[in-house]
Amino acid sequence: MKKQNCWEFKQCGREPGGNKVNELGVCPTCLEKRLDGINHGNNGGRCCWAIEGTLCANQVQGTFLDKYKRCLKCDFFVNVTDEERETGLAGISEIFEKLK
Known part of the structure; x- marks a missing residue:
């Protein structure tokens, strides 16, 4: 089975072309190319916990x-x-090293 990125798993609608982009913007996990491949994800899609501005409980996080x-x-x-x-x-140290 294909490993899902956070936007697929959570169905937040903040991926490019998603139904919440106009309201909340594109999620930075989808755009974070420096983290591509981490935990077998696309961009930051499988390490969203390390990225600012993600969505949780319908609120953009810090x-x-x-x-x-x-x-x-x-x-x-x-x-x-x-x-x-x-x-x-x-x-987390590996992830933050890539985000430098």
Whole structure:
């Protein structure tokens, strides 16, 4: 089964051409090319917890430090963690190194 990016899993509508783009803008995870391939995702689609401006509970979120505790409980984060168990979930230090 294909591993989903956050916008596919959550169906937030903030991907390019999505139904919430006019209201909330394109999600930065879809555009974050420096993270392409991390956790087998497209752009930042499988490490959204490290990216500012993502959507959670229909609200645009702030910085990593502002949202990370909520992300640890997110069904998508848990799903990615489970799916990447064998190959190893990319660590936050690896992700932030790519975002420099």
